[in-house]
Amino acid sequence: MEFCDECGSMMKADEELWVCGSCGNKQPKNPDANYVLTDDQEVSEVIETGAGDSGLPTTSAQCPNCDNDRAHWYMQQIRAADESETRFFVCTECEHKWREDDH
Known part of the structure; x- marks a missing residue:
């Protein structure tokens, strides 16, 4: 750069x-x-789940899919830079993904 x-x-x-x-x-x-442009510079951030420990922090959050009360979470900028980040959740049981404002 x-x-x-x-x-x-x-x-x-x-x-x-x-x-x-x-x-x-x-x-x-x-x-x-x-x-050198590596492969990970070409692709947006991908969160992998299901293969053991995801490395993401967990919190109390009700999964809308299976009613489990624990979920991993991460923040991601999906709008313009002057907008706040969006918090995403991944259920620790069924791996359903949802955004904080989805429900």
Whole structure:
């Protein structure tokens, strides 16, 4: 990731150049740098469940699917940056997923 020397905005890769989407400034890429895009940078965050410990914290929450009273939870930004994050729950029994505002 590179930032524009002129305006400080994040630059986008275009062939052998970094191009600023805000001011149009162009900078050559460093030929000695190793720019690698890994698979996990291409995909949004995925929460895996069902394979043992999910690593997520648990809380008291009533599952709308099976009435279990425990669920894992995580926060995720799904709207614009100026909006608050949304809390998601995953039932510890049936792995049903729901959002805090779903019920």
